[in-house]
Amino acid sequence: MQLQFYPQRFTQSACATAVAAALLSASGSALAQQADGSEADTGKLERIEVTARKTVESLQEVPVAITSIGAVELEQKGISVLTELQQFSPNTTLQASRGTNSTLTAFIRGLGQQDPLWGYEPGVGIYIDDVYLARPQGAVLDLLDVERIEILRGPQGTLYGKNTIGGAVKYVTKEMTGDMTFNVQGTIGSYSQKDVKVTGQIPVIEDKFFIGFGYADLSRDGFGQYLISALPNQDLENYNKDLWAARLSMEFHPADDWFVRVNWDKTKDTSNAKGGYRLLPSLLTDAPVPDSVFDSYTSLPTFNEVTLEGFSWMIRHDFSDNLQLKYIGSTRESYSPTNIDFDNTPLDIFDVPAEYDDDNTTHELQANYSSGDFSLVSGLYFYDGESCGNFDAILGFLGRVAFAVPGLTREVTGCNNSESWAVYSQANFNLTDQLSLSVGARYTDEEKSAFVNNGLIFDNVYPYSGWIPGYERPTGDIIPQVLGTDTDGDGILDAPAVESWSRFTPRVGVEYQMSKDVMFYASYSQGFKSGTFNPRATINEPGVNPEIVDSIEIGMKSDWSDNLRANIAVFTYDHKDRQYIGIEGNSNDPTALLQRLRNAAETAADGIEADFTYVATDNLQFGLSVGYIDFEIKRNDAIPPLIGLSNTPELTYNFSAAYVLESDIGDFVFNANYYRRDDYLIFETSDLIQQDAYGMVNLSVSWESVEGDWYASLHGKNLTDEEYVIGGYDFVTRNDDGTLGAGLGGDTTLIGYYGDPRTIHLTVGYRF
Template sequence: MSTAAKNARWAPGKLALAVCLGLAATAQAAEEKAAKAKDDPSLEVIEVTARRTVENLQTVPVAVTSLSAEQMSQRGVEDLADVQWYSPNTTLQVSRGTNSTLTAYIRGIGQQDPLWGFEPGVGIYIDDVYVARPQGAVMDILDVQRIEVLRGPQGTLYGRNTIGGAVKYVTKKLSGDPEFNVQGTLGSYKQHDLKLSGQMPLSDNFYAGFAFGTFNRDGFGKFKNTGADNYNKDIKAGRLSLAWYPSEALSVQFMADRTWDDSNAKGGYRLTPSLITGQQPYDSVYDSDTSMPTDNSVETGGEALTLSYGINSDWTFKSITAHRDGDTDTNIDFDSTKEPALDIPALYHDRQFTQEFQLNVNSGDWQGVGGLYYLDGKACGVFETVLGLAGMTLENGGCVNTKSYAAYAQGSYHLSPKLSMTLGGRYTQDKKDANVYRLLYLGIRYPHDAPATPLLVQSDFQDSATFHRFSPRAGLEYQLSDDIMVYGSYTNGFKSGGFDMRANKSVNPDADKPYDPEIVDTYELGLKAEWLDRRLRTNIATFYSDYKDMQITVQRAVNNNTDVASQVLNAGKSSIKGVELEATLAATDALQLNANLGYVDAKFKRVDFFDPNQGRVIDVSDQWRFANTPKWTGSLLAQYNLAAFGGDLVLTGGLSYRSKVQIFETPSMLDTGSVTLLNAGASWYKGNWEVQLMGRNLTDREYRLAGYNFAAPRDGSGNITGPGLGGEDTIVGYYGDPRTVSLSVGYRF
């Protein structure tokens, strides 16, 4: 990169640092006055809905991180993936060649593969509605009330596939007060965003609200051979809300949301020279080449109707009816060269209907919730593995229909004024019907092409399977004082089994067999405490998980790198243990410090792997490590409030850290070292005005998030001994955002 280009990229960062340092100097001048005031306020009460009812964070015996809309705004959180920096032992990232597909892991448990038919290990919720597919789940922060991250199995109350935890995107509720908000943002790489939101009463008991956002940015790099933007952003999102309160006991709420992502499909950065074109790795990790169009389209959304009826002062009935659907049309060039060595165009379609009936009770010594849940979902897709230089295309396609039924209940009872007991359980039954095909064609094909006669049928089968499980939870909570609570719990987690949608029976005759559910038993001890007249809050959790039948998707090049074998492993046994700390200190009436620290020790005990090249099952537990699971995570954030420039000024600055990460279960060149990011910002409020200057990744730290690894064979010295899949050495990485600076101006009417 030229000196001029480097200076151009540094200029916004220098501007942000200069402004923040200048504002900090103003803050220092006001600090003596703040210290003399000695009016140290206690920390605000944080409300969460971790147990499906509104509670004080400090009384909930679950490890929960809650970030309010104001906190996220002041910390520069732009979308759901940014939340990972403020929740210990949490990974929320954009998946590989996409822009809005989510890869989520909590405490080492998740699902890397976003292919249809596979279930996530972390449940994503919009309010009380489960989002079954990860496409479009990297939601921008738009008119949100808060985001909650629940760590550890949440199956008793949340059900499907919350074996690692749950992430709740809680939207802003309608109050009936007329309002209209507008915010515009300009930033690095020609960022230009616009957010509009508002609400108004249509009558005394009927309110309507809306939110709309458009998020746009040029690419961080280019596709060198076409000139198209790489890592650009072109997203629109909207939401409509209605609320009707016909009586004090009854409320009816409706919400509809839709997201359109037309950003370009991402091109990967080649870590090694191309065997075909001789292309060397580019200077910028955001530059790439492609042999396909960069068109990408993701449209996802849904509708939800929630009825709540207060039967009496103790009992409340709730009904949640929801529908969601999504369509994806994308082109991902795995080898990232101008030749069609290994290209993957794909189409996905999914839809889901869910119905939940819920009964809440809060009567004296009893608090609890129980209910019935039903899901009817269908996920379909087709993708091509284009081996253009070999003159052939492998086509995978099919559908999975899922019907899930569940009944659950969980309650807490006060055995004494200080001691309470929690018992709960959920019975789940999933029935899955799958059809899978895998065809070999001569020539190059795309999903939209007309039907043709294949050269070879490698898989073509239909099958059904039923999975069921009772998942219990038990716990004790003891209130040592008004400000200190300790708890211990045991929770069983369950993630449904299924079928491998890439099954290649010509290589693995058992590929059509269903894989089993995942099971985890988690034991957790926690302490939630407030000290110094509620100016210091410390929440600590330590946990141990016994993890069985972990589902791991493995793809290997076989038959001298002319074909691909896929399998979903129930990878034997593993154990996970760790500690989490979250602390907040109101050091003065103006200065607040926030810190979190997470530690995870995750180990495989046994991994039974069918090696298609050897044709037998082997134990590879000594070679494997947990993917997307850094041993250490943490952040340290300072916030300073003062009166300045005729209004209120909030200065924020912080460091976020993640230790080294292995991208896949097996070691590869993609594995990445530790990363520390520096963010800083200034938010100014006066009357209805709000102005924010935000700098993210101010040291311009380069860090890899994901990649594809179809490496060419190598000898013991690392020398390439032959071509890889498609004739190429495909080792490509995808990276986090570089340094960016943005300025936002908002007004509330």
Template sequence: MKAKNSTFKYSALSFSVMSILFANSLFAAEDADDKKEEEESKGLSVIEVTARRTVEDPQKVPVSISNFSESELEQSGVQNIADVESYVPNATFNASRGTNSTLTAYLRGVGQNDPLWGFEPGVGVYIDDVYVARPQGAVLDILDINRVEVLRGPQGTLYGKNTIGGAIKYVTKELTPNTEFTAQAAVGNYGQKDFKLGGQTTLGSDQWMLGYSFASLNRDGFGEVVGDSIHAGKELSDKDVLAGRLNLTYQASDDLRFKFVADRIEDDSNARGGGRLTTSNVSNLEPLDNVHDTRQNMDPENNEVITSGEALTIDWALNDEWAFKSVTAQRDGYTVSDIDFDQLNVADLDVPASYDDEQLTQEFQFSYQGDQLSGVFGYYYFDGEAAGSFDVILSELLGGIGFSTTTSGVVDTRSHAVYGQGSYQFDEQWSMSFGGRYTRDEKRAYVKVLAFLGTDTTVDPFQVRSNFNNSDTFDNFSPHIGVQYQATDDLMYYAGYNQGFKSGGFNMRANQAADPGADTPFKEETVDQFELGMKSRWLDNRLQLNAVAFYQDYKDKQVTTNTNVDLDNDGVNETFVGRILNAGRVKAQGLEVETVFAATDNLNLFMNLGFLDAEYEEFDGYDLSGAPIDPKTINIINTPEKTANLGFNYEVPMNSGAYWNIHANAAYRDDVKIFDLDSPVDQDAYTLVDAAVSYITPQGDWRFTLSGRNLTDKEYRTGGYFFPDLGVEGTVTGYYGDPRTYTLSATYSFY
């Protein structure tokens, strides 16, 4: 672990970089003149975002945001939202362990590693303005997309759901009366065969518009089941996805618009293959050469994820200053997932699981735009039910008997919140933002845990470990305050304080038999964040340079840990049990730099850097000897200290009017801790190289793209399980990112 004084090593770096950037502003202020008309015809393009719930130039928004347009995503060969990880500093986005479409998302060291029902994500995913409560099915493929926005740090005073670590906004296309049609076919290695189509048209008049999109995404597996398993030869880590979306929009007048959207995703992909990192304890089988191959005894085809939703959005411009928005939505999800932890042809640590969730949300929002005062305020309601069940099947080899448990439960959540954020413009340069959010979450949990002798969980249990229902209410007021200084049209400084909040809950794996207090809820956690940032354009709009330094105080962090328990109230702790406690306090500081340089009219160079120093200051837990755990020995998981991305985008015009587009980037990630304690599953630093080449015809109606990801075929872990003493064979299993893949696509567009 790091020495204690390492807490300060990035402070000096942050101060030095920020000092240089602030010094540069003095020269910029002296040379400030009106260059806007000239800049519109050259330099970097502007992608408008809605990070503050109004359409703005991101360079004018005092928020740490990375945004990617449809064309940028297409040029870079990005195929799902997890792929944007490379372009966002201090971010981790990947598929969770044994599944293909469950999202593990971390920003600045804050996220969710356990996809079990009963937990809330630290990073919120939004499809348009609709919050997606569960990580299952959240690895969204790029379809019908306008842009992706990634907001780093706590969100709540502007957003429907309070998210403690940040937000990923998946923003789809708005309809116009124009008739459009796009079709894309793609092939690649591992038998990839994708087909997408989409478009829009009017229905009788320009007021009624219909948009549609559809995708069929298929690819063979990166591995297969091998050995003497009855499932030998079945694919692992393949892709079999159907997705569709319909958008019906009615433009009642220039001021009033109704939009109804329905979407559905069916993912029948097989399980991901997990590679054992150690020789098995009893079978003495060594790790396989292909890390995507397994010897598992569970059926990899018994995996399915279905998500769907409907949303009605009403936008009403009341007058020149006031606007109203209503977003009514419901979403459903169903998941079946069999995860073979030990990856062997024995029932040593097998976990068949299912999840079932539904949510209803309603948001009312008012926005005001005056000469000096502007702002957004609203009310948000969330009613969700997250349910599930999983078995843990252990040690079939132990005397031929085995041992199993079944865990099932439901968490009902009702959340009410009022929020608001305003901005006051003192003069042409100085402004101040202020806001807050009050949230009240009411939760009820139903938990049942049964224990069985043997591997048959349909017989009567020999022990009821837990069977309870309990409820609790969690509330919080999260403030925001900030100041913004627009030194010139091209240079802005900002500073601010935000608080993030995540409500408490109940341990869905509780064991009342060993721990009578297991039905006690864990409490909420909060993050206090301070930021100091700069956004700038230089060299006649050819260089964009943004930087932000931040400090976070992460309090009452919810952690699954061992604790001492006094079973008979005699003042002596008799046993250890696993609980979810508000066991941790983490302090973090970091620096993020994002820059794009238009070296010529056709060549853009880009780079981002992320530095993050985070460590536990407090940790309430005990090791198996009964000694308190030193917080310095606990890792901040899924959080590399350094991330970087370097690349270019080059357009080569042809005399015919056609042009080539060449894109390449290299993304570096420092060492990553995957478990709270050091383990063989942890991943050393690595670099991934991606590239794409496109040819666009003179009319722009055809686009042919050859893209490649992980071109050096780097082998790297994104997750894993470390339970070496659980079961007979032991489990030390890693789940790996995709090997080298390439895709050739042809896209036809009619406008």
């Protein structure tokens, strides 16, 4: 990682794409020899089923760029958390955010949302059994009782709605078989990792009523530690893990044409708040830059919590062989008190303790019809969500020096609530035996209300009493409401601000089935990210309009033979009315810090994604995925100006191999992959924190007994121990001579957060 910006390297990326095409040609030549019979032991591709269009289809029939990884592959590769899937999906970033283990940063094709503050909407939708997970807190899901993960790339504005301008990630859990099953597994590994997972199902009434359960307890020591803490009796582990998750499901089959499912799940993550790595020495303390990127300093408590709990239900009725009706509902809530030390020093230079509190309810009525040459998916959707929070930006050291007061805090509190409804439909017509047409549209109507309280307190304050040992929150401080509505005309804001937006998002596509195993498709689709209010407002500013993405995609889904699959997509999009919060005023003076949220930019991108699978023999398989994106800024009114894409390399690729070794005691499966990301920026407006290109090597071996009851696996991840930055904070100024000076808080706050180091872990399990 270097503190400088590199221009885009089109030539290198274009060459890499050409290499991928050459590999495809070489594979095709080899397979031609096999077809002639020169190599006898040839394996076959498997059929992969997905629900990208809300009906069960083969992956090769869906005219959408999609990556699907099933439960067996997840287990064999040792993929235990959602963020690891970015390696296998081109042009995809799924990473833990900067302050916690559980908050997700998600970008697909350069579209997403980095800031997890309440009120901001994601650009990539996360779904658990078709239930929308509205907030990034807790979205770094540990995989428990999963059937498959689907990553849909490109706008999904018709079937999945708002906030899917980049795409959608679908977490699909297993439906029960009706048999009595039980599975227990334990894992030990690097940094004293100790994981236990228990899953199973119980038939209560044969063929009618089943109960399923799952529980996981996951723990690990920190990759580093807090070298200095200003508070006594703190847990000094940094990047540790302490999490449990539970799930309970009930399925009822009252008749062959009825199905009812009810789920409850809860996750509680009490891992420590993550401390960042100082990329520059502090001007105000003598603590040096740590030797390890996982070491830090803090003046805050190290506790952190992310608690999620939700209920969901689905009722399905098959009226006939052609018509199916579903009702899907959910209610979810989350709560997270967190400590983020922006400056990562033992001084209270720039500390941000915060609380997030969210709840939402969804209802969806869906009808699926299929008959011969015509199929239809349509539905009604309703969402009601409340997202609230507060944070205290403590600048205590600055207050004592500049104002001779006990401390200084800018406190911000507020809520950003949403009610929306939508009606959608997507129809598919077979015009001939080879040519088909798909037409879809969604109409969304949304109303948002928001208020923000924002003001200065000349003391160090925390969200509630007891936040630090002996602390009692001062009384009598009134934080003025700065965003809202004056209902009685007295000049005082006393109610939330309210705005509404509506949007019609179409999709049209054409598919040509050249042969039984080769399909070409082209589509135009539109998606939007919801309009919103500025959760950091300092004045009564209006809400901003939705972001709009218009995308064209041309692709091929092909099985060139029984053992070669090549899926390729070429895309281009325009991203309009980008919401951007700009800093105005003197950023070294917290009393003059003004932030405005505007529709400030328009950008565009072109790219290509390719996934190849080659089954060389019954025992040997290779995979290659490549993603390339070329980015353009078309309008740039952001302050500071945009300079590139956030968290999005120009080039990503992954090469994998799997080999099955049969033996008298069971089968051994060896997996290896090499994953590479080109250099990328952390912030789209700054070149001070960027990650150089890097590659990662992972190796696994898994075993299953002949009877299928015992199994084990050994996994080595990031075996070359690459250090790669995934988040950060940038609060410095640039001097005229190019050097970096103090920013907000009076110090050089340039902070990086890093991905996992080399780890090795062993899993042993038993099932019946």
